[in-house]
Amino acid sequence: MDLHRLTHLRALEAESLHILREVAAEFANPVMLYSIGKDSSVMLRLAQKAFHPGQIPFPLLHIDTSYKFPEMIEFRDNYTREIGVRLIVSKNEKALAEGANPFKLGTQKCCGLLKTRGLLDGLAEGGFDAAFGGARRDEEKSRAKERVYSFRDIHGQWDPKNQRPELWNLYNGRIDKGETIRVFPLSNWTELDIWQYIYLESIPIVPLYFAKERPMIVRGGALIPIEYDPPLLPGEKPQMVMCRMRSVGCTFCTGAIRSEADTLPKIIEEMMLARRSEREYRVIDHDQEGSMEIKKREGYF
């Protein structure tokens, strides 16, 4: 009975490889958005598999807000060099020169300038017609309806009411000049699938995911990393907290959680027992009602 049956992870893997190859075959100039997070790590491994024994036939694009953890940048540079993939780093230098930061602008405006604008500029600069993203449908409600091939108009905008129907594994990648497709090869993976796959395949991930003592500002239930000097409230001062990141982004917007989980099985166990979903502490999803949907319409990841 078990002959010629795939486990769920291998079935998801097969689907993702198909998507990666389809894009490489059909688009003139694809790029993979690389966020350094766990989903990006899985996506990168899938790309290695899809084109084995060849090299990954497209570059990676990292939108660097310059508010990332130093450990992320170090991991990014070492790992991409090790596997021999071309890395493009894009920053919104203009906004940064004008002093854009989350403390001054608020997270929503900061994200708009440094991530959304940075991304659109990075894509336009490279002339990319397709961009892989590591988003999963189980992450957030509005993402549950996102297509695997998500059409973006010449302004990079998403129209949730007017998406192309997507049937079987027959993706429609037809676009006119200036339009782009965002491609999500991990659409059908859940957070547990990602962790389980990382465990199964021994995929390297940023050490920030593993618990250790880190200096943090404790504000309400949230832990705020002290990198890039966030403004302190009266009486606040950094303290050492045993913690880890559930998802990695800019230091200020990535909430850390108190945790003792310093191995993959412990992380998975913690996640399964978790009473808070992945994004509760990612401030950006909560800064406005329906906020992720609004960001996406504007062209966010």
Next chain:
Amino acid sequence: MSTPIEEFLQQNERQELLRFTTAGSVDDGKSTLIGRLLYDSKGVYEDQLASVQKASVNQSAGPLDFALITDGLRAEREQGITIDVAYRYFSTPKRKFIIADTPGHIQYTRNMATGASTAQVAIVLVDARNGVLAQSRRHAFIAALLGIPHVLVAVNKMDLVDWERGIYDSICDEFRDFASRLPPHDLTFVPISALLGDNIVSPSSNTPWYEGRTLLDYLETVPVGNDRNLGDFRFPVQYVLRPTLDFRGYAGQVASGIVRQGDPVMVLPSGRRSRVKSIPTYEGDLPAAFPPQSVTLCLEDEIDISRGDMLVHPLNLPHVSRRFEANLVWMSQEPLDRNKPYLVKHTTQLLKASILALRYRVDVNTLDREEAETLELNEIGAVAVETVRPLYFDPYPRNRVTGAFILIDPLTNLTCAAGMIIGPLAEERARPKLLEGLQFESARVLAAERQERYGHWPATIWLVGDVEIAWAAERKLFDRGCVVQVLADEEHPDLLPALARIANAAGLITICAVSSFDDEARRQAEETIGAYRFVVIESGDLPKDRNEAADSICRELEKRGILADNGGSFSLGSGI
């Protein structure tokens, strides 16, 4: 020693994946059912629930509203209906589930077809108070059309009809009656209350008369392993990997069938043959590959193969044709225009296409076929399609990968229809008169057995020009031990394809010598004989010397694998 979590991971790693779709009318309680499944299977994290509770309170909606867990977009929250396909995920220790949650509202039939295209199971919700409505029939029809092998009819809101068995039974009877007119599928019924949780996860004490499985139990155990086609090997080439000069691999997803290292393969459309040398992966070589694995195949011979070609087993071929009959679900605001060019995306091919004829439209409520001039958004009908180059296809009920295609509008780039291939064009299924009634397919002697005896595969060489070269080639091939014959008939060239087809069926190499050959005649000859054994040679392309010309014909046959290289035997191992 492994820790409990490591044991869990090992166990969890062995889970299977099941994709199902849910359909129902606007108020059948579909979102409530999904919310219930996610909630009861602990798939919903606590804080997501917390934010739903907050939203419910804001609208003064009373108790926890499960539908709010699933309805994502703002517009939907405002309108209170689901308007797009949403994908949900949950798992139990036995299986991992992907739900395509599709809208029940009438305008959104296209979304239902979208969700159904990848589903193995369809749950059709029926409101016990309303019975089987037009919507339920429509959903059952689309599920059948899209080839979903298992349908579960969940008769919901049983609590509102006092759990009355008679009501449940009459709904089942009515549904069965309708379903009997659809293509055969596995049909199961369950009485539930999605809101209260009866017969969802655990058996309900309200339905002592119901002895079947609960809804979740059904989802965990319905056997889906045999739904795949493991018999017909089909491998659409997706991407050619050439990282170094000595590596050439063909990447793709196995559409159906099983391929093993050493198996003979034929390349479509060229008809060239080779064998699978290896199936290399990131983790090392595989001994075999099966659907839906994404793999890379390396062949023993250097053959020119590109994206859009298909690797198949030489003794199990798909239809190869530019024309076919298909069912369409129309998905665009702009109606079908028979005078407009479209694009067909089928496996890894994207081809220009046109609609030759609209055969009929289907009234989805009565299943009656009616004459129609066009298909509008959400309408279903049958058409004849012609593509600029051949497709390699199987009927959709036999193969959900090689039988499926989408139509794209080349001007707007929008996906305007989903297509399910019925078979070759009706007109072409009628063979040339001479061949009518000949049962080539029933032969008990296999083509491979004839090949073992004769040392070559059958083929028709269509030699245009100098007939003397045909005689020279016949001599050459005969001297090499081939069973070969020239057909030269200037008076009735239209009979040649059928005659050659008969000779090929007997294992012969036939050389048809003709003085000229137009495109239409060529298409017909290719259609009658089969593209994979049809070799067109213009004498003008051959060396002037007839002897040398005959030699180059032999070489062409060798190149295509019809003839073994050194005159020795080209053997075909087991592999079926």
